[in-house]
Amino acid sequence: MTKFINEILTGDNVEILRLIDDNFVDLTVTSPPYDDLRAYNGYTWDPELLANELYRVTKDGGVVVWIVGDRTVKGSETGSSFKQALTFMDTGFRLHDTMIYMKDSISFPETTRYYQIFEYMFIFSKGSPKTVNLISDRKNKWVGHRIRGRERQVDGSLAGRRKGNPVKEFGVRYNIWQVSTGYMKSSKDVIAYDHPAIFPESLAEDHILSWSDPGGIVLDPFGGSGTTAKMAKINGRQFIHTDISEEYNEIARRRLEDIA
Incomplete structure (x- = not known):
């Protein structure tokens, strides 16, 4: 399966993962679409199918970092994040930690609830995590x-x-991470903002450093603008990036082309 290493692949993530060997990936760092909060060109996905494939391709002791939030519909949150967490646990993953990604700004203040500034970071492991490099900067x-x-x-x-x-x-660190977000804070790559929901580089990097070692294989099945792949490459890891949108994959290629 070396042909997939350090590749940006276009296609349905479940179909691509089905071509990857069992117990192949050290770490997954990803953020799936949050309900229908963004259109993403109309693409959809199946949480159960993806969770099963992620479990199969993840090495024993490997980790999946699942960063997710919920949309508010008719005054109530969908709860999709919790449903997805339970799906992963039903698949066989352990819920190693429930972390919080706290933003330093908000988009649109609510009038009926406290201002929402966080998303969940579920840390799933296939057995006990084999790599734990806890960041000590507090x-x-x-x-x-x-x-x-x-x-x-x-x-x-x-x-x-x-x-x-x-x-x-x-x-x-505590398991609540405050991360700067917004234009030219999530990334200095101007082209990255052609994607509708850019992933903060520091967030991807810190999880890559925490749950993988140099040379490890890092997967992002919702690769988007290529943030996980970029930070994996910068930090001496190998990557597998998949996204169903060739438009977004072209952004990712351009972001990675100048990294040695």
Whole structure:
């Protein structure tokens, strides 16, 4: 299947994945269409079929990062994100973590609910994740102090805990990531904004660094403007990019052509 490595492929993602060997992909980082929030030239997809194919092609210990939100229809959210998460779990994936991608701006303020600025990032794993490179860039307030405290026991009581190691200057991130979005913030590639829903480069990059090692194979079955492929290539990973739209794939090719 080496012919698919570092390729931008046009076609139905399920049909393309069916041509890929079992246990081939280390990491998937993707963001599917959110209900019918964008037209995407009228293309549709089947969550159950895709989840099954992703499970098959993912290596044991591999991870799928599924970034998704819901559309509000007649005053209520669709709940599609939760349905998709349950579909992946029914397929055999573990829900390793439920993370939040928090934007630094909003598009259109609501008048009947609090302003919506986040999307879900479901971290699915095929068994226990084999690669975990947690990013530690959170400034610790208590740097230099020793970890101390008490722990709640099964019976509800509190037990003392001995002083631990000194608190480091930087700790592991929380699972809510704030990401700058918008024109020339999600990417500096002007051409990327010809796509209706550009994926922030820093978001793709940080997941690639977290859940894969150099040389690993990173898949995006909704490749769009090529952000996942670009960040995989920049960070020494291999990529497989699929999208049903040749128009969007041409954007992706142009974004990758100058990367060594």
